[in-house]
Amino acid sequence: MQCAHWRRLPLNLAQDARERAPSGCIDRAVQCQLSTHDDDRHYGFLDDLAYGTALWLRWHGTDVGLAALSDCSTADLRPGGEGCCLFAGHSE
Template sequence: MQCQLSAHDDAEHYGLLSDAGPYGTALWLRWSGSTEAGPATLPDCPVASSGRDPEGCCLFAGHPERHTWQDAREEVAYTD
């Protein structure tokens, strides 16, 4: 499993297991180092981008570092 957080120096890592939990939560695998891992049910991050078509963050509330929409590459439109 790969950590879903943006590049970070924190010892804790999180990978999404399932978003089919109770409304507003998801099941995450939390681990630190190479030996300790366990499930964690965490509330969804409530932050969304601004603008005409806001995009919600796909991580959990209180996550460190950047929101998922801040890490997304900007789409470039090419015209002929």
């Protein structure tokens, strides 16, 4: 199951994210993309950046910021399998 936590982007981070995102379109609120987890560290996807990296909103309690993170390289090697849509080093 996916984590149920959502976070609104503070106005200053939304502006910064719009300037950094190639699409120029950023959602005002994002859901944590990790599986259900016990700790308070959350990551919401904002936009793809250059090949192999993406812009994420990360939050832990009241600490909120943007992070450019490398894509996870884990792949399902079965026929028709898909790659992971999260970032490298994510918790499971």
